[in-house]
Amino acid sequence: MSLSVMRKETPAFAKTPPTVRLVEVDAEHEGQRIDNFLVRLCKGVPKSHIYKAIRGGEVRVNKGRIQADYRVATGDIVRVPPLRLPDPGQPKPVPGIEFPVVYEDEALLVIDKPAGVAVHGGSGVSFGVIEQLRAARPDARFLELVHRLDRDTSGLLMIAKKRNALLALHAMLREGKGDKHYFALVEGDWVNDRQHIRLALTKWTTQSGERRVRPDPDGQPAHTIVTLQQRLGRYSLVDAELRSGRTHQIRVHLAASGFPIIGDDKYGTDETRAEFVRRGFNRMFLHAHQLTLPHPLTGETLKLVAPLPPACQKLLQQLESQ
Numbered sequence: 001m002s003l004s005v006m007r008k009e010t011p012a013f014a015k016t017p018p019t020v021r022l023v024e025v026d027a028e029h030e031g032q033r034i035d036n037f038l039v040r041l042c043k044g045v046p047k048s049h050i051y052k053a054i055r056g057g058e059v060r061v062n063k064g065r066i067q068a069d070y071r072v073a074t075g076d077i078v079r080v081p082p083l084r085l086p087d088p089g090q091p092k093p094v095p096g097i098e099f100p101v102v103y104e105d106e107a108l109l110v111i112d113k114p115a116g117v118a119v120h121g122g123s124g125v126s127f128g129v130i131e132q133l134r135a136a137r138p139d140a141r142f143l144e145l146v147h148r149l150d151r152d153t154s155g156l157l158m159i160a161k162k163r164n165a166l167l168a169l170h171a172m173l174r175e176g177k178g179d180k181h182y183f184a185l186v187e188g189d190w191v192n193d194r195q196h197i198r199l200a201l202t203k204w205t206t207q208s209g210e211r212r213v214r215p216d217p218d219g220q221p222a223h224t225i226v227t228l229q230q231r232l233g234r235y236s237l238v239d240a241e242l243r244s245g246r247t248h249q250i251r252v253h254l255a256a257s258g259f260p261i262i263g264d265d266k267y268g269t270d271e272t273r274a275e276f277v278r279r280g281f282n283r284m285f286l287h288a289h290q291l292t293l294p295h296p297l298t299g300e301t302l303k304l305v306a307p308l309p310p311a312c313q314k315l316l317q318q319l320e321s322q
Contacts, residue, residue, distance in 0.1 A: 096136030155288025168296035178293025
């Protein structure tokens with residue numbers, strides 16, 4: 001990301017109060033709403049302060065007042081008032097947190113990640129699982145994510161404790177070795193007991209800057225095997241086995257097949273999500289429940305399991321009793 005900041009730079013060690021900044025919008029941010037543009041630019045500033053500054057006319061574009069839904073254009077000059085910006089020299093401390101351990105030895109750590117926690121910092125998130133684990137284990141010489149889970153997906157997440165283990169695991173994933181299974185509750189009555197979904201996928205970005213994925217014949221090949229587990233009236237519990245590892249693969253494959261995952265805020269329906277929030281279920285029902293693969297150093301077969309979280313189990317019981 002490149003933002004042209006039109007002001008005289010001060011040395012990194014100098015502590016100066018916030019000042020008015022004039023920022024030129026580049027092509028990467030074309031079409032983004034001004035409020036989202038400022039949220040990204042002014043990391044750490046509460047959104048309420050940003051909206052107040054827009055309403056009060058402190059934020060201006062090309063010297064004119066704008067509304068919060070104004071969409072910036074390449075070359076716009078945005079006046080950013082002296083909002084309370086975080087001191088770049090004083091990053092917020094990362095709280096050290098240990099997560100439920102499913103498996104651990106000298107080379108590999110597998111945890112049961114809760115929903116709602118990002119795996120790493122970035123895109124508006126100050127820190128995630130890996131930063132919290134490093135803070136909790138200051139003596140650990142090496143901790144690196146092997147793969148990713150979406151923020152709202154729970155379940156098995158691998159962290160390498162040695163570089164040779166990381167490289168071996170990456171090679172296994174590229175070669176399609178091992179099996180990764182997810183439980184998903186979907187909207188609709190799943191038809192086939194077992195079904196292969198092969199839809200190539202491509203990434204794209206919305207005007208607001210959100211990352212999305214869609215089926216595209218010219219995209220990257222993607223393969224998911226879906227097996228029916230249980231019919232629950234207007235909903236179905238399925239097992240999704242990843243045969244490739246594309247971003248949002250299971251979510252997009254199921255939604256494109258007409259069976260969006262319950263609680264999916266990107267590819268599901270707002271009406272269904274609101275209905276389940278009223279039931280007290282306010283997450284996406286996607287859980288990485290089983291992982292089978294050779295140990296990266298010994299070759300021994302590991303079969304790891306993470307049971308459904310209590311919130312998911314409770315929801316299934318509710319649907320079964322209807």
